[in-house]
Amino acid sequence: MPTTVWGLVDTAARERPDSVVVADDRGRALTTVAFRTAAERVAAGLHAHGVAPGDTVSWQLPTTIEAAVLMAACARLGAVQNPIIPVFREREVRFIVEQVRPRLVVVPERWNGFGHGDLARSLGPDVLSTDPDVGLPVSDAEVPAPTDPGGSCRWIYYSSGTTAEPKGARHTDASVIAASNGVVDQFGLGPGDVYPIAWPLAHIGGVAMLVSALRTGARLVLFDRFDPQTTPERMAAHRPTVLGSATPFFHAYLAAQQRAGDRVLFPALRACVGGGAATPETVNQQVADVLGVRGVAGAWGLTEFPVATSETPDDDGVGTTVGRPARGVEVRVVDGELRLRGPQQFLGYVDATLDADAFDEDGWFRTGDVGTVGGGGRVRISGRRKDVIIRNAENISASEIEDVLLRCPGVADAAVVGIPDARTGERVRAVVVAEPGQHVTLEGLAEHCRKAGLARYKCPEDLLLVAELPRTPMGKVLKRELTR
Known part of the structure; x- marks a missing residue:
């Protein structure tokens, strides 16, 4: 060649x-x-x-x-x-x-x-x-x-x-x-x-x-x-x-x-x-x-x-x-x-x-x-x-939570990021695109995650609803834009 x-x-x-x-x-x-x-x-x-x-x-x-x-x-x-x-x-x-x-x-x-x-x-x-x-x-x-x-x-x-x-x-x-x-x-x-x-x-x-x-x-x-x-x-x-x-x-x-x-x-x-x-x-x-x-x-x-x-x-x-x-x-x-x-x-x-x-x-x-x-x-x-969230010195994989959120009824797309928290260092934010006509709540997401077997400390503590996730042209989520 x-x-x-x-x-x-x-x-x-x-x-x-x-x-x-x-x-x-x-x-x-x-x-x-x-x-x-x-x-x-x-x-x-x-x-x-x-x-x-x-x-x-x-x-x-x-x-x-x-x-x-x-x-x-x-x-x-x-x-x-x-x-x-x-x-x-x-x-x-x-x-x-x-x-x-x-x-x-x-x-x-x-x-x-x-x-x-x-x-x-x-x-x-x-x-x-x-x-x-x-x-x-x-x-x-x-x-x-x-x-x-x-x-x-x-x-x-x-x-x-x-x-x-x-x-x-x-x-x-x-x-x-x-x-x-x-x-x-x-x-x-x-x-x-x-x-x-x-x-x-x-x-x-x-x-x-x-x-x-x-x-x-x-x-x-x-x-x-x-x-x-x-x-x-x-x-x-x-x-x-x-x-x-x-x-x-x-x-x-x-x-x-x-x-x-x-x-x-x-x-x-x-x-x-x-x-x-x-x-x-x-x-x-x-x-x-x-x-x-x-x-x-x-x-x-x-x-x-x-x-x-x-x-x-x-x-x-x-x-x-x-x-x-x-x-x-x-x-x-x-x-x-x-x-x-x-x-x-x-x-x-x-x-x-x-x-x-x-x-x-x-x-x-x-x-x-x-x-x-x-x-x-x-x-x-x-x-x-x-892409790891450190909450109370515990490492949390964002992708693990994302996999669970994407199986939640009413969720069309989702990403997870860590945002600053004065008490825990960071807390879990779920950024969600809801399916048309669906109402997504933080309480509903957290309950879905618990039922899926996630430990309580991994469950979302903050919710941001967006029309679409910001992505690179190759499909990667621009997470830096989701922590602002």
Whole structure:
């Protein structure tokens, strides 16, 4: 297998020239040959704009063919690319741009009602705004031959910052290619698969999926936004074989199938995949019952260590774990924390002062996730170390309470956080989205938790009702916003 992302683009074009690798919701599609050609022309356009091999290009594009082509173009040119998820705004974007100091920032002039061009220009670097109807800069001029970057940083991805400031993880071509191993080897993405994606291609999962498609002949169908009322039906028109990737998406697919009645909306569907956050047991069972697959195949990874584990769609009890370690990945448990070592491990942070806390003395990455490794090497995640509520010196797992709350009648969605308490240090707050027409009370939730067997000190002592939980584009709940 090629050792660079551009090598994968070139190999796919030579070996499967007529295979469509990316399509979109607007009727466009690129074969591997057309994709390579488009990337070469954009690489030349960037070079004409002053970008040289080794320069950093920050880009904040929605999930479009242009974004995929730009990824390949930067790889062809040998630039260091810094994808930024589109929902980041001034606080996050300014922080990132000031830290990586890019040669060029590529953004849409406006997208989804927001002026990305104005924001980027206010930050100082050279800005190249684009528009889906205009496209990226292109040229037919010669550009320097691609070189193998070896262990050099070629990708900088920032975490979503669910609990703190985003942190920039530095990756190589080799590490992002290794991120596709779990997708290909265990989840089984392959020729003939069609996977609609409405989550950010700028997330590190985006390059993992693009690399997986280039390796196997699968087709990605890109959607630049997700409307739960209309997107599932538009996805269905492409006859997807795979659907993902987080609880809000699965709720939308289930509702769409219910709207379709007896007509099977996704007749070619063979598997569902979950990532970003655990799929609740109730949702997993509904997916199996309504969509006709065995459940949601779990996967686990982090910005620093993408797709560390994956289930296979045919696993017994699919959806109850995050699967087995991907090829070359080692997992160990230290004081309850899962630690990782393997080929997709990042080089370190842009802010190198963070590295000492990220790795232990043997070079294992401290994930901050709490879990176990069970029979057959299957990994279970039970929560985050930072997602622990300390009440009267007792540690309480927020995820344990969330699992119980999601089975409470009248509760559509729920999250649990700790909030300061002068007497106990912290107390348990339940943040709940009620089902339409349902009345949820703190007393009712506490009684449900007691009947489910939770110790009294774990039962909610505070209730916040919200219309929806704030989430990252990959489905993780932004808990920092629930403690204010």
